[in-house]
Amino acid sequence: MRNENNKTFVKILAKAVRVITVPPLLIGALLVALYIYPSGIFTSLSSLILSVTFLAVIPSLSYLVWAVIPSLRRKGRDSQRKLAFVFSILGYLGGAVYALTADVSRGLTIILFTYFVSVVLLTLINKLTIFHASGHGCGVTGPLLLPAYFVNPLWIGPSLIGLLAVYVSSIVLKRHTLKELVAGSSAALLSFLFCLVLF
Numbered sequence: 667m668r669n670e671n672n673k674t675f676v677k678i679l680a681k682a683v684r685v686i687t688v689p690p691l692l693i694g695a696l697l698v699a700l701y702i703y704p705s706g707i708f709t710s711l712s713s714l715i716l717s718v719t720f721l722a723v724i725p726s727l728s729y730l731v732w733a734v735i736p737s738l739r740r741k742g743r744d745s746q747r748k749l750a751f752v753f754s755i756l757g758y759l760g761g762a763v764y765a766l767t768a769d770v771s772r773g774l775t776i777i778l779f780t781y782f783v784s785v786v787l788l789t790l791i792n793k794l795t796i797f798h799a800s801g802h803g804c805g806v807t808g809p810l811l812l813p814a815y816f817v818n819p820l821w822i823g824p825s826l827i828g829l830l831a832v833y834v835s836s837i838v839l840k841r842h843t844l845k846e847l848v849a850g851s852s853a854a855l856l857s858f859l860f861c862l863v864l865f
Contacts, residue, residue: 680835682727687832689754689805693781694722696809705816707773716764721781724757725750742769751801755789758782775818780808785856789854800842803850808858815858817858 699827700707701714726829727741732738738745765775784804790800810828813821829851836842842850 676838682840683835684802684841687802687806687835689802689809690722692809694718696812697721697777700816705773707771707777707816707858709769709771713768713770714770715775717761717778720757720761720764720778722757725754725758728753733763735794746789749858751785751789754801754805755785758785764832772857773865775865776858777808777812777863779861780854780858783816783860784808784854786854787849787857792848798846799851799853800836800839800846802836803832803847804844804854807848807851807854811855812858 674714681822697714697718701711708717727744730751731753732746738749758778758781764770765778770778773807788799788801788804791797795856807829810832815823833844833847836847
């Protein structure tokens with residue numbers, strides 16, 4: 667009986683981690699934190715609002731659209747995941763266009779383009795190969811690790827602990843395998859490094 671209770675508790679905890687680390691929520695929190703912290707990323711409040719809109723609000727709309735359209739709900743979680751991918755592409759593309767056409771800082775340009783490049787890379791991996799890279803793994807890697815670059819290298823410790831928690835929760839709930847999670851995180855890191863060189 668105690669063993670069953672422990673398994674139930676672990677699953678509840680894993681689900682809580684998955685909810686808390688929904689990528690749009692994490693990146694939205696990161697952007698607000700970078701605005702409050704004197705990082706030089708944001709030059710105005712409007713740049714924060716637009717960045718949150720492109721990277722957090724638009725991708726989040728997929729959950730609302732999925733919830734209100736019965737035909738999508740009937741198709742289950744797979745349709746929810748695909749819809750989230752489409753909305754993420756739209757939002758991240760908008761962010762990249764904004765970075766190119768507005769007077770934003772180099773740091774914000776890197777962040778916006780990292781998300782756009784990562785979703786393109788994920789799409790290529792998942793469409794052109796038999797290998798599957800985790801969108802969740804990719805989406806949480808940026809917000810968890812970017813503070814170590816833009817704020818303080820000491821953030822790398824807590825960030826890695828957070829990333830480990832995401833990995834464990836995904837595996838416990840059988841949403842992704844370790845290889846899929848590592849592939850997703852690798853896509854995010856490669857995209858970030860590419861954008862550092864590009865800009």
